[in-house]
Amino acid sequence: MWRWIVVVALVVGVVAFGYDAFSRWRRHLTGQEPERFFVAxxxxxxxxxxxxxxxxxxxxxxxxxxxxxxxxxxxxxxxxxxxxxxxxxx
Missing domain, CATH: 1.10.10 (Arc Repressor Mutant, subunit A)
Known part of the structure; x- marks a missing residue:
């Protein structure tokens, strides 16, 4: 039982990391400016x-x-x- 939970957690982590990496790569290629989180x-x-x-x-x-x-x-x-x-x- 615990092995399946560990496997699922790893798969979710890998998918989340891959999605984030792909999104950053795509933004880099299109030249879009990253979102600003603070306005002075x-x-x-x-x-x-x-x-x-x-x-x-x-x-x-x-x-x-x-x-x-x-x-x-x-x-x-x-x-x-x-x-x-x-x-x-x-």
Whole structure:
């Protein structure tokens, strides 16, 4: 019984490794840029922050909208950008 579990785990591991290697190889050949997982607050245009604030009066909705526009932006960074642009309004 244990031998089958070990065999299945090894097969799943080999298939997962092969899929990942093939995906990376294909992205390399096509020249696609790898996904970015982090967006620095400096990369967010001020116009985007001001547009989000103009679209809603709610602070939380503005943070949510900004993070939807820039998926790699962290929660704290988005909140800081919104607070700085709002000028301390509550």
């Amino acid at each position: 607050p400096e990369e967010v245009p001020v116009a985007n922050v001001e547009a989000v604030i103009a679209s809603t009066d709610d602070r939380l909705a503005a943070i949510r909208a900004l993070r939807e526009q820039h998926p790699g932006l962290g929660l704290k960074a988005a909140a800081d950008l919104i607070d700085a642009a709002r000028g301390g309004r509550d």
